[in-house]
Amino acid sequence: MTTTTNTNNSVAPVSGENPAPAVCGSEQGKGAPIVRIRNVYKFYDQLRALNNVSTDICSGEKVVIIGPSGSGKSTLLRSINRLEVIDRGEIIVDGKNVNDPNEDINLIRQNLGMVFQGFNLFPHKTVLQNLTLAPTHLKGMKKEEAEEMALKLLEKVNISEKAHVYPGMLSGGQQQRVAIARALAMNPKIMLFDEPTSALDPEMIGEVLNVMENLAREGMTMIVVSHEMGFAREVADRVLFMDKGEILEEGPPEHFYENPQHPRLIQFLSQIL
């Protein structure tokens, strides 16, 4: 996996109601911002699923988003690759506005690997075919080349022996590891994880988190919606706490263990820790 240095720094400054503090850039000892989220709103009828959310994700940064269910954390993650369409604001990924009709969202998505709570492997394709489908169709990669790469990725997630079985034969933990490999097969710059371990039995959570930790160590930019505070402490550069569609508190993981401020956060942490 190659770490990306943001090639496009010429993103026009967004006129915002409350400009987000600069969290990225060399002054902060971090990479350039690769995802910019500016004053984002998302409404479901009367409900404000996202209520003026602004933040930057730096290249190479690992961000964990926590919060109670219905807090908007998954909605925010899914807005980044436009699985949810936001109502106001801007989300800019690698210099491209994902909601700009002139941008090809399919090209933007190729840079955003997505891992779902429910795995969503293609059941009619073998594990190997799940990995090679997108590179062969979207990048014009040759079948042999794609398979070689896919086998390497499967090795990386410790599941190469299952290359030729169908996903229905695998355990949840195995499926999720394959799903991570499938997302990596497109060689994305950013990986999005939407509660990747929430559907897993306790004994399978570890194997998936292991794979994610390895990925983090390689320098991948990762945005993870998860309740795994142990994982956050281990790999996160920054944790965002969301409630009712807003980012209430953010900081390094230690902050959440040692010095949480917001009463909602303290209450939430007391429930999950």
Added chain:
Amino acid sequence: MQTTKEKLRLPTPRIEVTDGANIPDPSDKRLVTAWSLAITLALLALFSIIVLRPAPYWDILNFVKDGVIVTFQLTFLGIGIAIPIGLITGLGRLSKNRVINMIASFYVEVVRGIPLLVQLCFIYYGVGRFFIIPDMLAAAFAMGFCYGAYMGEIFRAGIDAIDKGQIEASRSLGFNRFQTMRLIVLPLAWRTILPPVGNESIALLKDTSLVSILAMTSILQRGKEYVSSNMSPFEAYGLVALLYLIITLILSKGVSIMEAKLNYYDNDNEYK
């Protein structure tokens, strides 16, 4: 184990259609089933009457056999027309575009509201006055046009039943809507769709008997011709009925076998 295992399983709703033939359950491995009993008795009856009373029956069989060929030609052409129409209609009914959705729904409403026999007459005689097309094609188009509406509902239900997570996974990889439909949704939906589509195809085969009123030489039409010259309606129509039964029984088994083949990835074995 329970929770994950349940999550892995795709919903496989069976779409029940009441007419058509009864598709045997592929997982039913018993020797004596309604299907095996029916096919055995039907074949036995056919052979015994031909062997024991060749005088009318062998003659009738020889007389109607070109009707069998016409029936099959008409059926395959009709299905060949109905399936693409059905797919387009099903996608149209799922479309968020109001106009497309309305057109597809309108077509389904109209076709389902008019008896097949009336549609056949209208298309064959009525529309056929303005276009010079071969009889076979006109009849096949009429059947396909009508059955396309029925199949549209099957395609709609089958595609709609696909887990939305599959579509999201595909779109997240960068596939566009068309690629997602072609590579993921349709192959998955096909398994749900196949039994009712097979069922409708068999119903279509049976309904080809209606074209006898268009003076096309289906099995029934040949039977009628035989009766008009030989005055033996019991024998002739009895044999015609037997032929239709045997054909539909064989086809329904064929659909059942195809259905079982499509389950290749749906392995219920405990994972290792």
